[in-house]
Amino acid sequence: xxYALLAAAIAAEVAGTTAMKYSEGFSKLxxxxxxxxxYLLAFTLLAQTLKTLPVGTAYAIWAGVGTAAVAAIGMFFLxxxxxxxxxxxxxxxxxxxxxxxxxxxx
Numbered sequence: 857x858x859y860a861l862l863a864a865a866i867a868a869e870v871a872g873t874t875a876m877k878y879s880e881g882f883s884k885l886x887x888x889x890x891x892x893x894x895y896l897l898a899f900t901l902l903a904q905t906l907k908t909l910p911v912g913t914a915y916a917i918w919a920g921v922g923t924a925a926v927a928a929i930g931m932f933f934l935x936x937x938x939x940x941x942x943x944x945x946x947x948x949x950x951x952x953x954x955x956x957x958x959x960x961x962x
């Protein structure tokens with residue numbers, strides 16, 4: 857159950873960040889409200905996750921997967937450039953999350 861809450865927190869954060877892109881500096885109402893709602897839900901779910909998961913593990917997964925997902929959304933749906941350096945950066949973020957989790961298992 858904690859990983860399902862964490863996945864939902866990540867999805868809410870990614871949705872909030874994507875809405876922020878469309879808010880145009882918080883000058884558009886609906887995307888701005890989507891940003892606020894996404895982040896409120898993300899932090900609420902993350903807080904619930906932290907009741908059962910270690911903070912280092914939960915935050916590493918939340919931040920790493922969220923970062924990789926937002927970068928991928930930018931490249932695939934928002935017309936941002938995709939190149940070997942960016943893809944390597946995403947791979948390093950994911951690798952770092954994996955290493956933190958493996959290191960925390962001992």
